[in-house]
Amino acid sequence: xxxxxxTLRKLFTALPAPGYNLGILGDPGMNRLEAVPSSRVLRMIxxxxxxNANGAQIYMRPTxxxxxxxxxxxxxxxxxxxxxxxxxxxxxxxxxxxxxxxxKPSSNAPPPV
Numbered sequence: 001x002x003x004x005x006x007t008l009r010k011l012f013t014a015l016p017a018p019g020y021n022l023g024i025l026g027d028p029g030m031n032r033l034e035a036v037p038s039s040r041v042l043r044m045i046x047x048x049x050x051x052n053a054n055g056a057q058i059y060m061r062p063t064x065x066x067x068x069x070x071x072x073x074x075x076x077x078x079x080x081x082x083x084x085x086x087x088x089x090x091x092x093x094x095x096x097x098x099x100x101x102x103x104k105p106s107s108n109a110p111p112p113v
Contacts, residue, residue, distance in 0.1 A: 004045050011070060012038045017062035024048065026056030035063045 019035035022044070036044075041060065052058050058072040 004049065005042060008038075008042060008045070011060075015062050015066070015068055017064060017066070019063040021061050021063055022048075023059045024051050024056050025059075026051055026054070 019037055020041055022033045022036050022041060024031040048058050052072055059069055061069040
């Protein structure tokens with residue numbers, strides 16, 4: 001957990017903000033917290049790591065006007081798939097969405113209907 005905390009502290013120094021929007025996208029849906037103080041983000045590390053280990057996608061960005069978003073487990077493959085065709089203008093700036101790859105079903109799971 002120390003590496004995660006150290007990385008977040010560097011992020012808070014590099015991108016100071018009154019709060020941070022935190023999103024946890026998983027099977028039950030999307031948990032979105034807005035304007036979370038950095039101290040609370042640090043306290044949420046164990047919960048975020050637990051959700052991430054169980055397949056949830058985590059993202060965080062400074063509250064307010066910002067073009068930066070921190071995403072978990074991001075590799076070059078999904079980033080390189082972003083093209084002008086799947087970007088859309090949003091509030092005067094360019095925005096895009098990345099769809100995480102679906103996890104393979106376990107071998108003992110019933111086939112999809």
